[in-house]
Amino acid sequence: MKLLIKGGRVVDPANDIDAVMDVMVEDGMIKAVEVNILDREGTIIDATGKLVCPGFIDMHVHLREPGYEYKEDIASGTRAAAVGGFTTVCCMPNTNPVIDTAAVAAFVRERAVKSGIVNVLPIGCISKQLAGKELSEMADLVAAGCVAVTDDGQPVSDANLMRNALEYAKMFDLPVLSHCEERSMTREGQMHEGYYSTIYGLKGIPAAAEEIMVARDIILAELTGSHVHICHASTQGSMELIREAKARGVHVTCEVTPHHLVLTDEIVGDYDTDTKVNPPLRSAEHLEALREGLLDGTIDCIATDHAPHHPESKDCEYDLAAYGISGLETAVAVIMHFLVDKGLLEYSEMVELFTVGPAEVLGIDKGTLDIGTDADITIIDPAAIKTVNPNEFLSKGKNTPFKGMTLKGWPWMTIIKGRVVAQKGQLVNNNTKDLI
């Protein structure tokens, strides 16, 4: 099986490529990346005007299976990922049962092979039952294919447990992903604490609640010499702490979400519960600090924190609503529209944040168009314009604050191991036909 992707602008930051080239795929692998490949066998894809990139990776996705299939399952979540331009997703362990044993991790991987359509890499729990008391059996989780550990959804409030988690994780070269939240300061919090929380009359979540934990985790990473990764960094102070720690040589990495990069707390004023998320949408100064961090290398990658919820958990008063945004199907367009199209982020920077960035955090062999690797490819149409309609989402989670927004720059095609799985927002089952 051959596939020739012709005439696109190939953006492969890991190989320092940003030029009009052809990509040849054979037997599910990258065979050649060259100017004007003449071989015309197999399926030809005309990618003129498109960006041909290594497959995008989303390292922070809540697929909800097992246990919460009414919110999302591996079938629906991976289909959402595919049309969203992602070829690999990492799934979070706050399922039911939680992913704290090899058996549950193995179940997720088996389900992913049977019902998933993108690569799924499970992430295991730091603590048994996500209870924050006792460490999970990390060796078993690693043996079962987990690529990281986290108690995401919950902070690890016990500093000594976090220290021990970091010590153990180091033995397996495993990043420890930290949901940074000092709970004593965030309980009942609905939105970012600041001017708008006062105006809107909603209880605030201070930036300090995140930053205290970022500071603690940096100190613990330094103490243990281990790798801590800060999930969904959202504040100016977090940026400063991470930037300074990196400069000192501490092994700290971080991700940022599309929503924290482009939305501010002001929009909570409509009391649309789809704006309720944890950490909350912050003020404009924080957003600016994140954009700076994106450009100066403080931020390693963009991750969605895709958190699908059932309509019942959102169709209620703001203070009763669940936290979370369904992000897989808008992430690429949001970044393309608000940052790339506005000239705030180069193509190669954007691609890096979705490919080699997360691959390096996780230490996985993905995120490049290296010859001989899996042909996971994301093709983007920078000129495509579409209005976000959650009713068209393949995710069961329709909870998006981007609904109704018209965005420019959308995923055009998603290829996994040489198979076209999605095109222009639709799934593709038959990949033998010409797709010109």
Ligand code: DOR
């Ligand atoms: O908004 C959020 N939703 N933040 C979290 O930390 C958890 C997530 C979820 O699981 O719904």
Ligand code: ZN
């Ligand atoms: Zn989290």
Ligand code: ZN
């Ligand atoms: Zn999360």
